[in-house]
Amino acid sequence: MQTMQAVRLHAQWDPKPDFTLGAKDVDGKQTYLGSKVWRHPEMMIEDIEIPVPGPGQVLIELKACGICGSDVHMAQADDDGYIWYPGLTGFPCTLGHELSGVVVEAGPGARDKNTNQPFKGGEWVCAEEMLWCGSCMPCADGWPNHCERLDEIGFNVDGGFTKYIVLPDRCLWSLDPLKGKYSEKDVFKLGSLVEPTCVAYNAMIERGGGIRPGDNVVICGGGPVGMAACAILKRQGAASVILSEPEAGRAELGLQMGADYVINPLKEDFAEKVLEYTGGMGASIFLEATGLPTVVYPAIEKVIWEGRTLNATVVVVARADAKMPVTGEVLQVRRARIVGAQGHSGHGTFPRVIQSMASGMNMLPLITKEVSMDEVPENIVNLRTDRKECKITCIL
Numbered sequence: 001m002q003t004m005q006a007v008r009l010h011a012q013w014d015p016k017p018d019f020t021l022g023a024k025d026v027d028g029k030q031t032y033l034g035s036k037v038w039r040h041p042e043m044m045i046e047d048i049e050i051p052v053p054g055p056g057q058v059l060i061e062l063k064a065c066g067i068c069g070s071d072v073h074m075a076q077a078d079d080d081g082y083i084w085y086p087g088l089t090g091f092p093c094t095l096g097h098e099l100s101g102v103v104v105e106a107g108p109g110a111r112d113k114n115t116n117q118p119f120k121g122g123e124w125v126c127a128e129e130m131l132w133c134g135s136c137m138p139c140a141d142g143w144p145n146h147c148e149r150l151d152e153i154g155f156n157v158d159g160g161f162t163k164y165i166v167l168p169d170r171c172l173w174s175l176d177p178l179k180g181k182y183s184e185k186d187v188f189k190l191g192s193l194v195e196p197t198c199v200a201y202n203a204m205i206e207r208g209g210g211i212r213p214g215d216n217v218v219i220c221g222g223g224p225v226g227m228a229a230c231a232i233l234k235r236q237g238a239a240s241v242i243l244s245e246p247e248a249g250r251a252e253l254g255l256q257m258g259a260d261y262v263i264n265p266l267k268e269d270f271a272e273k274v275l276e277y278t279g280g281m282g283a284s285i286f287l288e289a290t291g292l293p294t295v296v297y298p299a300i301e302k303v304i305w306e307g308r309t310l311n312a313t314v315v316v317v318a319r320a321d322a323k324m325p326v327t328g329e330v331l332q333v334r335r336a337r338i339v340g341a342q343g344h345s346g347h348g349t350f351p352r353v354i355q356s357m358a359s360g361m362n363m364l365p366l367i368t369k370e371v372s373m374d375e376v377p378e379n380i381v382n383l384r385t386d387r388k389e390c391k392i393t394c395i396l
Contacts, residue, residue: 001049002049002050003047003048003049003050004047004048004050004162004163004164005045005046005047005048005162005163005373006045006046006047006048006094006158006161006162006163007043007044007045007094007095007096007161007162007373007376007377008043008044008045008046008048008092008093008094008095009041009042009043009074009075009091009092009093009094009095010041010042010043010044010091010092011038011039011040011041011042011083011089011091011092012038012039012040013027013028013029013037013038013039014037014038014039014040014081015031015036015037016036016037016082018036019031019033019036019037024148024149026090029090030088030089030090030156031088031089031090032087032088033086033087034074034083034085034086034087034088034089035078035082035083035084035085035086035321036082036086037082037089038082038083038089038091039077039080039081039082039083040077040081041074041075041076041077041083041091043075043095043377043380043381044377045373045374045377048094048158048162050163050164051158051164051165051166052166053105053106053107053110053166054107054108054166055107055108055109055110056107056108056109056110056168056169056170057106057107057110057166057167057168057169058103058105058106058107058110058119058125058166058167058168058169058172059103059104059105059106059164059165059166060099060101060102060103060104060125060127060164060165060166060167060172061101061102061104061163061164062099062100062101062160062162062163062164062165062396063100063101063102063188063191063395063396064099064100064101064188064189064191064192064393064394064395064396065096065097065098065099065100065159065160065161065192065393065394065396066096066098066099066192066193066195066196066224066367066391066392066393066394067096067098067376067379067380067383067391067392067393067394068097068098068196068224069223069291069383070085070087070097070154070155070319071095071096071154071380072084072380072383072384073085073319074089074095074155075095075377075380075381076384085319086319086320086321087155087319088150088151088152088155088156089155089156090155090156090157093154093155093156093157093158093159094154094158094159094160094161094162095154095159095160095161095376095380096153096154096159096160096161096162096376096394097129097152097153097154097155097159097160097195098129098160098192098193098195098196098393099126099127099153099159099160099165099191099192099195100124100125100126100127100175100187100188100189100190100191100192100194101124101125101165101188101191101396102122102123102124102125103119103120103121103122103123103124103125103172104121104164105121106118106119106120106121106169110169111169112169112172112174113169113172113173113174114173114174114176119169123174123176124174124175124176124179124187124188124191125172125173125174125175125191126172126173126175126191126192126194126195126350126354127153127167127171127172127173127195128171128172128173128195128198128344128345128350129152129153129154129155129195129343129344130144130145130147130150130151130152130153130171130343130344130345131150131151131152131153131157131167131168131171132144132145132147132150132345133147133148133149133150134170136148136149142346142347143346144343144345144346145202145342145343145344145345145346146342146343153165153167161373161376161394162373162396163396171345173194173350173351173354174354175187175188175190175191175354177354177355177357177358178190178191178354178357178358181358182364185395186364189364189367189393189395190357190363190364192393193224193228193357193363193364193366193367193391194350194353194354194357195344196224196225196228196366196391197224197228197231197232197353197357197363198344198349198350198353199225199228199317199341199343199344200225200226200228200229200232200287200317201228201232201344201349201352201353202341202343202344202345202347202349203225203229203287203315203317203341204217204229204232204233204285204287204315205232205236205349206341206347206349207315207339207340207341208285208287208313208315208339208341209285209313210236210285211233211236211237211238211284211285212237212284213236213237213238213239214237214238214239215237215238215239215283215284215285216238216239216240216242216277216278216281216282216283216284216309217229217233217238217240217241217242217283217284217285217286217287218242218243218244218274218283218285218286218287218300218303219233219241219242219243219244219254219259219286219287219289220244220286220287220288220289220290220296220300221244221245221287221288221289221290221291221296221318222243222244222245222247222250222251222253222254222390223250223289223390224366224390224391225287225289225317225318226243226245226254226287226289227250227253227254227257227366227390228257228363228366229287229289230243230254230257230258230259231257231258231361231363232356232361233258233285234258234259234260235258235356235361240260240261240277240278240283241258241259241260241261242259242260242261242262242263242273242274242277242278242283243255243259243261243262243263244262244263244264244265244270244296245262245263245264246264246265246266246267247387247388249368249388249390250387250388250390251264253365253366253368253390256365257363257365257366260277261273261277265299270299270302270303271299271302271303271306274303274307275303275306275307278307278309280307280308281307281308281309282303282304282306282307282308282309282312283303283307283309283312284309284311284312284313285312285313285314285315286300286303286304286312286313286314286315287315287317288300288314288315288316288317288318289317289318290318291318291319291320292318292320292322293316293318293320293322293323293324294322294323294324294325297314297324297325297326298325300314301326301327301330304330304334304336305330305333305334310334310335310336311335311336311337312334312336312337313336313337313338313339314336314337314338314339315339315340315341316338316339316340316341317340317341317342324338326338366390366391367390367391367392367393368388368389368390368391368392369389369391369392369393370392370393370394370395371392371393371394371395372394372395373394373396375394376394379392
Protein backbone atom coordinates (compact mmCIF):
# COMPACT_ATOMS: atom_id res chain seq x y z
CA MET A 1 0.00 0.00 0.00
CA GLN A 2 1.44 3.36 -1.07
CA THR A 3 0.78 6.32 1.19
CA MET A 4 1.06 10.11 1.09
CA GLN A 5 0.71 12.91 3.58
CA ALA A 6 -2.48 14.95 3.81
CA VAL A 7 -3.95 17.79 5.87
CA ARG A 8 -6.88 16.13 7.63
CA LEU A 9 -9.67 17.41 9.84
CA HIS A 10 -11.16 15.26 12.58
CA ALA A 11 -14.17 16.16 14.73
CA GLN A 12 -16.62 14.51 17.13
CA TRP A 13 -20.21 13.75 16.14
CA ASP A 14 -22.15 15.39 19.00
CA PRO A 15 -25.47 16.80 17.73
CA LYS A 16 -27.03 19.77 19.54
CA PRO A 17 -30.36 19.04 21.31
CA ASP A 18 -32.34 20.83 18.57
CA PHE A 19 -30.73 18.83 15.75
CA THR A 20 -32.93 16.37 13.86
CA LEU A 21 -31.35 13.93 11.44
CA GLY A 22 -32.42 14.93 7.92
CA ALA A 23 -33.16 12.72 4.94
CA LYS A 24 -29.74 13.46 3.44
CA ASP A 25 -27.77 13.08 6.69
CA VAL A 26 -25.90 9.91 7.66
CA ASP A 27 -25.85 9.34 11.42
CA GLY A 28 -22.34 9.58 12.81
CA LYS A 29 -20.80 10.24 9.40
CA GLN A 30 -22.05 13.37 7.62
CA THR A 31 -24.60 16.15 7.86
CA TYR A 32 -25.83 19.15 5.88
CA LEU A 33 -25.85 21.23 9.10
CA GLY A 34 -22.25 21.01 10.25
CA SER A 35 -22.35 23.73 12.92
CA LYS A 36 -25.15 21.89 14.71
CA VAL A 37 -23.38 18.54 14.82
CA TRP A 38 -19.57 18.49 14.67
CA ARG A 39 -17.63 19.36 17.80
CA HIS A 40 -13.99 19.82 18.83
CA PRO A 41 -12.35 20.01 15.38
CA GLU A 42 -8.71 19.03 15.16
CA MET A 43 -6.37 19.42 12.17
CA MET A 44 -3.40 17.18 11.63
CA ILE A 45 -1.04 16.03 8.92
CA GLU A 46 -1.23 12.27 8.60
CA ASP A 47 -0.52 9.49 6.14
CA ILE A 48 -3.35 8.22 3.94
CA GLU A 49 -3.49 5.73 1.11
CA ILE A 50 -2.86 6.93 -2.44
CA PRO A 51 -6.20 6.33 -4.23
CA VAL A 52 -6.68 4.32 -7.42
CA PRO A 53 -9.08 5.51 -10.14
CA GLY A 54 -12.12 3.39 -10.91
CA PRO A 55 -14.48 3.53 -13.90
CA GLY A 56 -15.09 7.11 -14.99
CA GLN A 57 -12.50 8.42 -12.53
CA VAL A 58 -9.15 10.18 -12.93
CA LEU A 59 -6.03 10.23 -10.73
CA ILE A 60 -4.56 13.75 -10.52
CA GLU A 61 -1.18 14.85 -9.21
CA LEU A 62 -1.97 18.11 -7.46
CA LYS A 63 0.01 21.27 -8.17
CA ALA A 64 -1.85 24.02 -6.30
CA CYS A 65 -4.69 24.27 -3.79
CA GLY A 66 -6.06 27.44 -2.20
CA ILE A 67 -7.20 27.91 1.40
CA CYS A 68 -10.87 28.92 1.52
CA GLY A 69 -12.84 30.59 4.29
CA SER A 70 -14.82 27.38 4.63
CA ASP A 71 -11.59 25.53 5.53
CA VAL A 72 -11.06 28.11 8.26
CA HIS A 73 -14.60 27.79 9.59
CA MET A 74 -14.64 23.99 9.53
CA ALA A 75 -11.52 23.97 11.70
CA GLN A 76 -12.74 26.75 14.01
CA ALA A 77 -14.83 26.04 17.11
CA ASP A 78 -17.30 28.32 18.87
CA ASP A 79 -17.48 28.73 22.64
CA ASP A 80 -19.27 25.38 22.93
CA GLY A 81 -16.79 23.57 20.71
CA TYR A 82 -19.00 23.34 17.60
CA ILE A 83 -17.53 24.13 14.19
CA TRP A 84 -18.47 27.43 12.62
CA TYR A 85 -19.22 26.05 9.14
CA PRO A 86 -22.98 25.45 8.75
CA GLY A 87 -23.03 23.27 5.62
CA LEU A 88 -22.33 19.75 4.33
CA THR A 89 -19.53 18.09 6.28
CA GLY A 90 -18.28 14.59 6.95
CA PHE A 91 -15.16 13.84 8.99
CA PRO A 92 -12.41 12.75 9.03
CA CYS A 93 -11.67 14.40 5.70
CA THR A 94 -8.72 15.82 3.78
CA LEU A 95 -9.30 19.56 3.43
CA GLY A 96 -8.89 21.67 0.29
CA HIS A 97 -11.12 22.15 -2.74
CA GLU A 98 -9.66 24.99 -4.83
CA LEU A 99 -7.33 22.74 -6.79
CA SER A 100 -5.45 22.15 -10.02
CA GLY A 101 -3.06 19.50 -11.24
CA VAL A 102 -1.94 17.03 -13.90
CA VAL A 103 -3.74 13.85 -14.94
CA VAL A 104 -1.64 10.80 -14.04
CA GLU A 105 -3.97 7.92 -14.81
CA ALA A 106 -7.56 7.45 -15.94
CA GLY A 107 -9.93 4.64 -15.11
CA PRO A 108 -12.03 2.84 -17.74
CA GLY A 109 -14.42 5.16 -19.56
CA ALA A 110 -13.01 8.41 -18.17
CA ARG A 111 -13.21 11.05 -20.90
CA ASP A 112 -11.75 14.52 -21.34
CA LYS A 113 -14.47 17.10 -22.13
CA ASN A 114 -11.87 19.22 -23.90
CA THR A 115 -11.30 16.57 -26.59
CA ASN A 116 -14.29 14.26 -26.09
CA GLN A 117 -11.70 11.46 -26.05
CA PRO A 118 -10.36 9.24 -23.25
CA PHE A 119 -7.80 10.88 -20.96
CA LYS A 120 -4.26 10.01 -22.08
CA GLY A 121 -2.38 11.37 -19.05
CA GLY A 122 -0.53 14.65 -18.81
CA GLU A 123 -3.57 16.90 -19.17
CA TRP A 124 -3.63 20.08 -17.04
CA VAL A 125 -6.94 20.38 -15.23
CA CYS A 126 -8.87 22.09 -12.46
CA ALA A 127 -11.97 20.74 -10.75
CA GLU A 128 -15.42 21.66 -9.61
CA GLU A 129 -15.75 21.28 -5.86
CA MET A 130 -19.37 20.07 -6.04
CA LEU A 131 -19.72 16.40 -6.97
CA TRP A 132 -23.30 16.42 -8.27
CA CYS A 133 -24.85 13.05 -9.03
CA GLY A 134 -26.46 13.87 -12.39
CA SER A 135 -29.57 11.77 -11.81
CA CYS A 136 -31.61 13.36 -8.99
CA MET A 137 -34.43 15.76 -9.85
CA PRO A 138 -32.45 19.03 -9.40
CA CYS A 139 -29.59 17.64 -11.51
CA ALA A 140 -31.99 16.40 -14.19
CA ASP A 141 -33.69 19.80 -14.20
CA GLY A 142 -30.34 21.53 -14.77
CA TRP A 143 -29.60 22.70 -11.23
CA PRO A 144 -26.49 20.67 -10.22
CA ASN A 145 -25.57 23.12 -7.44
CA HIS A 146 -28.63 21.84 -5.59
CA CYS A 147 -28.07 18.12 -6.10
CA GLU A 148 -29.98 15.99 -3.60
CA ARG A 149 -27.10 13.52 -3.33
CA LEU A 150 -24.33 16.09 -3.34
CA ASP A 151 -20.78 15.35 -2.22
CA GLU A 152 -18.20 18.09 -1.85
CA ILE A 153 -14.45 17.85 -2.27
CA GLY A 154 -12.74 18.76 0.97
CA PHE A 155 -15.97 18.73 2.98
CA ASN A 156 -17.15 15.11 3.03
CA VAL A 157 -14.89 13.71 0.28
CA ASP A 158 -11.11 13.84 0.55
CA GLY A 159 -9.73 17.07 -0.90
CA GLY A 160 -6.62 18.71 -2.28
CA PHE A 161 -4.13 19.38 0.53
CA THR A 162 -2.19 16.27 -0.39
CA LYS A 163 -0.26 14.87 -3.38
CA TYR A 164 -2.85 12.88 -5.32
CA ILE A 165 -6.63 12.88 -5.63
CA VAL A 166 -9.14 10.75 -7.53
CA LEU A 167 -12.10 12.59 -9.04
CA PRO A 168 -14.90 11.79 -11.49
CA ASP A 169 -14.24 12.98 -15.05
CA ARG A 170 -17.47 15.03 -15.09
CA CYS A 171 -16.05 17.59 -12.65
CA LEU A 172 -12.74 18.24 -14.46
CA TRP A 173 -12.03 21.15 -16.80
CA SER A 174 -9.06 21.68 -19.09
CA LEU A 175 -6.59 24.50 -18.44
CA ASP A 176 -5.33 24.39 -22.05
CA PRO A 177 -6.71 27.89 -22.87
CA LEU A 178 -4.23 29.34 -20.34
CA LYS A 179 -1.15 27.66 -21.85
CA GLY A 180 1.19 30.01 -23.66
CA LYS A 181 -0.40 33.02 -22.00
CA TYR A 182 0.94 32.37 -18.50
CA SER A 183 3.93 30.43 -17.16
CA GLU A 184 3.40 26.80 -16.16
CA LYS A 185 3.40 27.65 -12.45
CA ASP A 186 0.96 30.50 -13.01
CA VAL A 187 -1.39 28.28 -15.01
CA PHE A 188 -1.73 25.96 -12.02
CA LYS A 189 -2.10 28.91 -9.64
CA LEU A 190 -4.85 30.29 -11.87
CA GLY A 191 -6.35 26.81 -12.00
CA SER A 192 -6.70 26.89 -8.23
CA LEU A 193 -8.49 30.25 -8.53
CA VAL A 194 -11.05 29.04 -11.07
CA GLU A 195 -13.34 27.55 -8.40
CA PRO A 196 -13.73 30.68 -6.21
CA THR A 197 -14.00 32.84 -9.33
CA CYS A 198 -16.78 30.56 -10.56
CA VAL A 199 -18.59 31.02 -7.23
CA ALA A 200 -18.60 34.76 -7.93
CA TYR A 201 -19.65 34.23 -11.56
CA ASN A 202 -22.51 31.95 -10.54
CA ALA A 203 -23.64 34.46 -7.91
CA MET A 204 -23.53 37.61 -10.02
CA ILE A 205 -24.23 36.35 -13.55
CA GLU A 206 -26.31 33.20 -13.14
CA ARG A 207 -28.27 33.92 -9.95
CA GLY A 208 -28.06 37.70 -9.92
CA GLY A 209 -28.81 37.99 -13.62
CA GLY A 210 -25.76 40.08 -14.42
CA ILE A 211 -25.94 43.72 -15.44
CA ARG A 212 -26.29 45.93 -18.47
CA PRO A 213 -23.18 47.95 -19.38
CA GLY A 214 -23.36 51.23 -17.50
CA ASP A 215 -25.01 49.85 -14.36
CA ASN A 216 -23.63 50.47 -10.87
CA VAL A 217 -22.72 47.53 -8.61
CA VAL A 218 -21.83 47.15 -4.93
CA ILE A 219 -19.69 44.34 -3.49
CA CYS A 220 -19.79 43.88 0.29
CA GLY A 221 -16.74 41.95 1.42
CA GLY A 222 -13.24 41.92 -0.08
CA GLY A 223 -12.49 38.22 0.20
CA PRO A 224 -11.61 36.17 -2.91
CA VAL A 225 -15.25 35.85 -4.02
CA GLY A 226 -15.87 39.57 -3.58
CA MET A 227 -12.66 40.42 -5.44
CA ALA A 228 -13.57 38.05 -8.26
CA ALA A 229 -16.99 39.69 -8.47
CA CYS A 230 -15.27 43.08 -8.92
CA ALA A 231 -13.26 41.72 -11.86
CA ILE A 232 -16.22 39.96 -13.48
CA LEU A 233 -18.64 42.89 -13.25
CA LYS A 234 -16.09 45.45 -14.42
CA ARG A 235 -15.41 43.17 -17.36
CA GLN A 236 -19.17 43.01 -18.00
CA GLY A 237 -19.31 46.79 -18.32
CA ALA A 238 -20.24 48.21 -14.91
CA ALA A 239 -19.98 52.00 -14.74
CA SER A 240 -19.06 52.02 -11.07
CA VAL A 241 -17.90 49.02 -9.05
CA ILE A 242 -18.04 49.93 -5.35
CA LEU A 243 -16.31 47.65 -2.86
CA SER A 244 -17.06 47.81 0.86
CA GLU A 245 -14.00 46.53 2.72
CA PRO A 246 -12.37 47.82 5.95
CA GLU A 247 -8.96 46.14 5.67
CA ALA A 248 -6.51 48.50 3.93
CA GLY A 249 -4.56 45.85 2.02
CA ARG A 250 -7.68 44.26 0.65
CA ALA A 251 -9.09 47.69 -0.24
CA GLU A 252 -5.99 48.42 -2.32
CA LEU A 253 -6.21 45.02 -3.98
CA GLY A 254 -9.89 45.65 -4.77
CA LEU A 255 -8.93 48.71 -6.80
CA GLN A 256 -6.44 46.56 -8.69
CA MET A 257 -9.12 43.93 -9.40
CA GLY A 258 -11.63 46.36 -10.89
CA ALA A 259 -13.26 48.40 -8.13
CA ASP A 260 -13.66 52.10 -8.89
CA TYR A 261 -14.32 53.08 -5.28
CA VAL A 262 -13.72 51.47 -1.90
CA ILE A 263 -15.73 52.24 1.24
CA ASN A 264 -14.46 51.55 4.74
CA PRO A 265 -17.76 50.76 6.50
CA LEU A 266 -16.13 51.09 9.92
CA LYS A 267 -15.16 54.70 9.27
CA GLU A 268 -17.67 55.89 6.66
CA ASP A 269 -21.43 55.78 6.24
CA PHE A 270 -21.91 52.97 3.70
CA ALA A 271 -25.26 54.12 2.30
CA GLU A 272 -24.22 57.75 2.15
CA LYS A 273 -21.03 56.94 0.22
CA VAL A 274 -22.76 54.60 -2.26
CA LEU A 275 -25.33 57.28 -3.04
CA GLU A 276 -22.57 59.89 -3.34
CA TYR A 277 -20.51 57.79 -5.75
CA THR A 278 -23.56 57.02 -7.91
CA GLY A 279 -25.10 60.47 -8.00
CA GLY A 280 -28.03 59.37 -5.87
CA MET A 281 -28.90 56.41 -8.12
CA GLY A 282 -27.80 53.48 -5.96
CA ALA A 283 -26.96 50.19 -7.64
CA SER A 284 -28.50 47.51 -9.82
CA ILE A 285 -26.90 44.61 -7.98
CA PHE A 286 -25.40 44.06 -4.52
CA LEU A 287 -23.30 41.11 -3.35
CA GLU A 288 -23.39 40.07 0.33
CA ALA A 289 -20.08 38.27 0.69
CA THR A 290 -19.25 39.11 4.30
CA GLY A 291 -21.23 36.51 6.24
CA LEU A 292 -22.51 39.33 8.48
CA PRO A 293 -26.06 39.82 7.14
CA THR A 294 -27.43 41.46 10.29
CA VAL A 295 -24.82 44.20 9.94
CA VAL A 296 -24.61 44.53 6.17
CA TYR A 297 -28.16 44.09 4.93
CA PRO A 298 -29.76 47.10 6.71
CA ALA A 299 -27.20 49.36 5.02
CA ILE A 300 -27.91 47.77 1.63
CA GLU A 301 -31.62 48.20 2.23
CA LYS A 302 -31.11 51.90 2.98
CA VAL A 303 -29.37 52.38 -0.38
CA ILE A 304 -32.20 50.60 -2.19
CA TRP A 305 -34.81 52.73 -0.39
CA GLU A 306 -33.09 56.08 -0.84
CA GLY A 307 -31.57 55.47 -4.28
CA ARG A 308 -33.44 55.96 -7.54
CA THR A 309 -32.57 52.61 -9.13
CA LEU A 310 -35.49 50.18 -9.39
CA ASN A 311 -35.27 46.40 -9.71
CA ALA A 312 -32.12 46.05 -7.59
CA THR A 313 -30.97 42.51 -6.80
CA VAL A 314 -29.25 41.53 -3.56
CA VAL A 315 -27.26 38.32 -3.99
CA VAL A 316 -26.40 36.43 -0.81
CA VAL A 317 -23.36 34.21 -1.31
CA ALA A 318 -21.73 34.08 2.15
CA ARG A 319 -22.77 31.25 4.47
CA ALA A 320 -24.20 32.36 7.82
CA ASP A 321 -26.62 31.12 10.47
CA ALA A 322 -27.91 34.63 11.21
CA LYS A 323 -31.24 35.82 9.83
CA MET A 324 -31.43 38.90 7.60
CA PRO A 325 -33.61 41.76 8.94
CA VAL A 326 -35.70 42.39 5.81
CA THR A 327 -38.30 45.16 5.38
CA GLY A 328 -40.82 43.88 2.87
CA GLU A 329 -42.05 47.38 2.08
CA VAL A 330 -38.65 48.31 0.64
CA LEU A 331 -38.67 45.30 -1.69
CA GLN A 332 -42.22 46.06 -2.79
CA VAL A 333 -41.92 49.79 -3.40
CA ARG A 334 -38.49 49.60 -5.05
CA ARG A 335 -39.25 46.40 -7.03
CA ALA A 336 -36.17 44.84 -5.44
CA ARG A 337 -35.38 41.21 -4.72
CA ILE A 338 -33.06 39.03 -2.66
CA VAL A 339 -31.64 35.82 -4.13
CA GLY A 340 -29.39 33.15 -2.68
CA ALA A 341 -26.42 31.76 -4.59
CA GLN A 342 -24.74 28.43 -3.92
CA GLY A 343 -21.95 26.74 -5.79
CA HIS A 344 -20.48 27.11 -9.23
CA SER A 345 -21.50 24.15 -11.37
CA GLY A 346 -23.44 23.99 -14.61
CA HIS A 347 -24.40 26.56 -17.24
CA GLY A 348 -20.89 26.68 -18.74
CA THR A 349 -19.52 28.62 -15.78
CA PHE A 350 -16.14 26.88 -15.53
CA PRO A 351 -15.16 27.09 -19.23
CA ARG A 352 -16.36 30.71 -19.40
CA VAL A 353 -14.24 31.72 -16.40
CA ILE A 354 -11.21 29.90 -17.81
CA GLN A 355 -11.69 31.63 -21.18
CA SER A 356 -12.07 34.99 -19.41
CA MET A 357 -8.76 34.39 -17.64
CA ALA A 358 -7.18 33.41 -20.96
CA SER A 359 -8.40 36.59 -22.62
CA GLY A 360 -7.07 38.99 -20.02
CA MET A 361 -8.96 38.66 -16.72
CA ASN A 362 -5.83 38.05 -14.66
CA MET A 363 -6.82 36.78 -11.20
CA LEU A 364 -3.25 36.10 -9.99
CA PRO A 365 -3.10 39.22 -7.75
CA LEU A 366 -5.63 37.46 -5.48
CA ILE A 367 -2.85 35.13 -4.34
CA THR A 368 -1.01 37.15 -1.73
CA LYS A 369 0.89 34.29 -0.07
CA GLU A 370 2.23 30.89 -1.12
CA VAL A 371 2.85 28.09 1.39
CA SER A 372 3.90 24.44 1.51
CA MET A 373 1.56 21.67 2.64
CA ASP A 374 3.28 21.54 6.05
CA GLU A 375 2.37 25.21 6.54
CA VAL A 376 -1.32 24.82 5.69
CA PRO A 377 -2.67 24.06 9.20
CA GLU A 378 -1.01 27.06 10.86
CA ASN A 379 -2.17 29.36 8.07
CA ILE A 380 -5.75 28.08 8.35
CA VAL A 381 -5.62 28.93 12.06
CA ASN A 382 -4.06 32.36 11.43
CA LEU A 383 -6.83 33.28 8.99
CA ARG A 384 -9.33 33.25 11.87
CA THR A 385 -8.08 36.67 12.87
CA ASP A 386 -5.65 37.85 10.18
CA ARG A 387 -7.42 39.41 7.20
CA LYS A 388 -4.32 40.91 5.61
CA GLU A 389 -3.97 38.05 3.13
CA CYS A 390 -6.56 37.65 0.40
CA LYS A 391 -5.81 34.15 -0.91
CA ILE A 392 -3.21 31.84 0.60
CA THR A 393 -2.33 29.07 -1.85
CA CYS A 394 -0.52 25.82 -1.17
CA ILE A 395 1.99 24.97 -3.91
CA LEU A 396 2.38 21.21 -4.05
